[in-house]
Amino acid sequence: MRQDELKEIRELDLFRSMDESVFGDIMNAAYLQTFPSQVELIREGDPADFFYVVIEGCVELFARSNGRETTMALVRPIGTFILAAVLKEAVYLMSARTSLRSRIVMIPSRDIRQAVSNDQEFARSMIIELAGCYRAVVKEHKNLKLRTAVERLANRLMKYHQDQGGNGSMELPYDKKTLAALLGMTPENLSRAFNTLKPYGVVVKGTRIDLTDLESLATLAKSNRLIDDRNT
Amino acid sequence: MRQDELKEIRELDLFRSMDESVFGDIMNAAYLQTFPSQVELIREGDPADFFYVVIEGCVELFARSNGRETTMALVRPIGTFILAAVLKEAVYLMSARTSLRSRIVMIPSRDIRQAVSNDQEFARSMIIELAGCYRAVVKEHKNLKLRTAVERLANRLMKYHQDQGGNGSMELPYDKKTLAALLGMTPENLSRAFNTLKPYGVVVKGTRIDLTDLESLATLAKSNRLIDDRNT
DNA sequence: ATTCCAAATTGACATTTATCAAGCCGCAAT
DNA sequence: ATTGCGGCTTGATAAATGTCAATTTGGAAT
Numbered sequence: 001m002r003q004d005e006l007k008e009i010r011e012l013d014l015f016r017s018m019d020e021s022v023f024g025d026i027m028n029a030a031y032l033q034t035f036p037s038q039v040e041l042i043r044e045g046d047p048a049d050f051f052y053v054v055i056e057g058c059v060e061l062f063a064r065s066n067g068r069e070t071t072m073a074l075v076r077p078i079g080t081f082i083l084a085a086v087l088k089e090a091v092y093l094m095s096a097r098t099s100l101r102s103r104i105v106m107i108p109s110r111d112i113r114q115a116v117s118n119d120q121e122f123a124r125s126m127i128i129e130l131a132g133c134y135r136a137v138v139k140e141h142k143n144l145k146l147r148t149a150v151e152r153l154a155n156r157l158m159k160y161h162q163d164q165g166g167n168g169s170m171e172l173p174y175d176k177k178t179l180a181a182l183l184g185m186t187p188e189n190l191s192r193a194f195n196t197l198k199p200y201g202v203v204v205k206g207t208r209i210d211l212t213d214l215e216s217l218a219t220l221a222k223s224n225r226l227i228d229d230r231n232t
Numbered sequence: 233m234r235q236d237e238l239k240e241i242r243e244l245d246l247f248r249s250m251d252e253s254v255f256g257d258i259m260n261a262a263y264l265q266t267f268p269s270q271v272e273l274i275r276e277g278d279p280a281d282f283f284y285v286v287i288e289g290c291v292e293l294f295a296r297s298n299g300r301e302t303t304m305a306l307v308r309p310i311g312t313f314i315l316a317a318v319l320k321e322a323v324y325l326m327s328a329r330t331s332l333r334s335r336i337v338m339i340p341s342r343d344i345r346q347a348v349s350n351d352q353e354f355a356r357s358m359i360i361e362l363a364g365c366y367r368a369v370v371k372e373h374k375n376l377k378l379r380t381a382v383e384r385l386a387n388r389l390m391k392y393h394q395d396q397g398g399n400g401s402m403e404l405p406y407d408k409k410t411l412a413a414l415l416g417m418t419p420e421n422l423s424r425a426f427n428t429l430k431p432y433g434v435v436v437k438g439t440r441i442d443l444t445d446l447e448s449l450a451t452l453a454k455s456n457r458l459i460d461d462r463n464t
Numbered sequence: 465a466t467t468c469c470a471a472a473t474t475g476a477c478a479t480t481t482a483t484c485a486a487g488c489c490g491c492a493a494t
Numbered sequence: 495a496t497t498g499c500g501g502c503t504t505g506a507t508a509a510a511t512g513t514c515a516a517t518t519t520g521g522a523a524t
Contacts, residue, residue: 188481423472
């Protein structure tokens with residue numbers, strides 16, 4: 001692993017206050033691999049053998065049941081996934097596939113659990129991290145249960161817009177098919193939802209979206225910090 | 233607090249391996265209170281001042297946005313709620329109200345956080361507990377995103393049926409309005425969903441439900457241990 | 465037994481979302 | 495410029511779910 005990558009991982013909240021030697025142990029046990037796009041990294045139901053850190057690229061977490069499939073989340077650098085399964089020594093609840101060519105660190109579950117036992121600071125970070133993950137899913141669940149598809153889209157657009165500087169224009173970070181799955185709707189429905197938002201100043205040009213009437217969009221979106229804020 | 237109640241709390245996974253003296257400290261700081269039905273215990277958005285343990289009765293966790301409201305979960309004895317907010321020193325993401333007259337232990341957040349710092353075993357239990365909470369919401373989210381209302385009901389019935397011994401008959405643990413909210417549908421829709429399940433051997437007599445054709449019900453439900461199993 | 469009330473059900477209808485098929489658009493390869 | 499392809503959009507329709515109003519039902523209180 002390259003020095004700058006090691007440093008980036010070290011700066012993750014999860015590893016920041018970790019004991020230096022324990023961090024060294026973990027990273028020695030870890031594998032760094034590059035995967036092409038569309039590789040299935042893990043499959044739901046399999047035992048959690050590794051904990052994953054995305055260094056570069058993008059990973060889609062998804063789940064299947066009946067014949068349906070849905071996107072649960074997208075993990076971008078530097079982000080981690082599948083922590084809870086590793087800690088509980090359980091099977092994965094979600095599958096994961098690369099959605100771009102990606103560089104990924106894989107840390108054996110045993111080493112993660114050992115580090116939790118050996119390093120009190122790491123255990124502490126783990127608690128904060130897990131609590132954060134929990135709250136993120138709760139927010140996503142509220143989002144789905146309390147809002148219509150159009151409202152979910154409006155709020156998502158406003159979030160990306162803010163992330164990108166809030167200057168009236170934004171770029172969709174994923175293609176529309178992926179965005180639709182993430183928002184819990186079909187691509188056809190997403191297309192129609194964009195049309196519904198046209199009178200609210202949403203101008204679509206491919207993956208570039210202009211927001212020309214933020215006020216009326218906000219009125220429709222009715223965003224709620226207990227759903228939309230990444231922090232809090 | 234009565235001795236037998238203390239003992240029951242002590243036997244929760246969360247407190248079981250805790251240091252005796254730290255447990256004593258926490259319980260000294262705790263309040264035990266009895267609330268009538270329909271009391272709002274916490275309100276989403278408020279700072280997390282207490283961690284809650286339900287000793288007797290039942291508590292409904294719910295969330296509001298726009299003008300809508302949805303039930304997120306029901307907590308029965310001996311169960312806890314709102315752990316993540318307490319650990320992150322954040323605001324509650326959910327509101328809670330008693331849905332029955334309930335005896336409830338309230339532990340100040342500061343004492344919980346202190347115990348996490350002072351007791352490595354407690355921190356360890358906390359990690360397992362949080363990972364479990366996380367996985368529970370992920371399952372609930374999959375349930376909602378991958379299944380229709382009728383399928384959710386079918387699976388829920390089978391779960392209650394199994395909990396109650398699996399002898400072909402079961403009792404709904406909540407009234408139908410609550411069950412509907414929990415399953416993410418309206419009461420009217422729940423009623424229709426029961427009708428839809430009639431051909432699959434679901435016989436409704438008030439809160440008692442007979443399942444006379446488990447096989448065909450299971451075929452429709454297509455249950456999935458990665459959604460429906462409490463463990464795993 | 466009667467009355468009353470809340471919960472549950474039903475019917476009619478509206479809205480939201482999904483499905484399927486067709487077509488359009490943009491873009492890369494030639 | 496032409497072709498071909500995948501991503502996206504559109505239209506028609508169906509299915510799922512919600513809303514509103516009207517009953518019905520099943521207990522609890524008297």
